[in-house]
Amino acid sequence: MEPDPDDPNVAVDANGFRFRRVVTRVEMVVEGLTYDVETTSYEELSDEEYCRRMYALLRDYRREEEEEAAAAAEDNTSRGCKRARLSASDDAVRGLPEARAGGAGECAVCLQDFGAEDTLRAMPCAHAFHQDCILRWLRVNHVCPLCRHALPTQQDEEEDEDDDSEDDDDSDEDDD
Structure with a gap:
C-alpha cells in the first residue's frame, strides 16, 4: 500500500x-x-x-x-x-634563586610551615618552596605546583642542542 x-x-x-x-x-x-x-x-x-x-x-x-x-x-x-612527567631541565633548576622564609607561609609541596632559617627556592613565578621539596618536585614535573608556570624541560634542552648542532653543521657547510 x-x-x-x-x-x-x-x-x-x-x-x-x-x-x-x-x-x-x-x-x-x-x-x-x-x-x-x-x-x-x-x-x-x-x-x-x-x-x-x-x-x-x-x-x-x-x-x-x-x-x-x-x-x-x-x-x-x-x-x-x-x-x-617531563622533568625540568637541570639548568632551569640550578637557576632557581635561593630565598629565606623569615617564618611566614607554608610550602605547597609538603604543606609544612616555613621555618625562619629554612632555605627556599623561588620559581620564576615568585612562588617559593622548601629547597628539598621543589627539587624533588621538579625531578618529575616541570611546572610550578601552585600556578603551573612551566620551566624548560630536559626535552626542550635536548631539542635546542640538536638545533644548535644542525646550525653548526649548516655554518660549516657555508664555510666550504
Missing part, C-alpha cells in the same frame, strides 16, 4: 521515494552514513524491516563512535601523562 501523498506525515526523498516523515527524522540522525539495503527501495521494505535495518545501522554507528572515542581518550591520556 502506497502512502497518501496528501498526508502531512509523508515525505519524498531525493530519489523520489515516499516514506513516512518519522523515517525521515531517523535518516537525519544518521546523515552522511551509507547503509547497504541490498538495492531494495524504502517503499519495498515493510515498516518493521526498515526500522530493524535502521536500528542495526544506528547500533553499529554508535559502537564505532564509542570505540573511536575510547581510542582517542586513551591516546590523550597517554600523551597527557608523558607531558606531565
Whole structure:
C-alpha cells in the first residue's frame, strides 16, 4: 500500500521515494552514513524491516563512535601523562634563586610551615618552596605546583642542542 501523498506525515526523498516523515527524522540522525539495503527501495521494505535495518545501522554507528572515542581518550591520556612527567631541565633548576622564609607561609609541596632559617627556592613565578621539596618536585614535573608556570624541560634542552648542532653543521657547510 502506497502512502497518501496528501498526508502531512509523508515525505519524498531525493530519489523520489515516499516514506513516512518519522523515517525521515531517523535518516537525519544518521546523515552522511551509507547503509547497504541490498538495492531494495524504502517503499519495498515493510515498516518493521526498515526500522530493524535502521536500528542495526544506528547500533553499529554508535559502537564505532564509542570505540573511536575510547581510542582517542586513551591516546590523550597517554600523551597527557608523558607531558606531565617531563622533568625540568637541570639548568632551569640550578637557576632557581635561593630565598629565606623569615617564618611566614607554608610550602605547597609538603604543606609544612616555613621555618625562619629554612632555605627556599623561588620559581620564576615568585612562588617559593622548601629547597628539598621543589627539587624533588621538579625531578618529575616541570611546572610550578601552585600556578603551573612551566620551566624548560630536559626535552626542550635536548631539542635546542640538536638545533644548535644542525646550525653548526649548516655554518660549516657555508664555510666550504
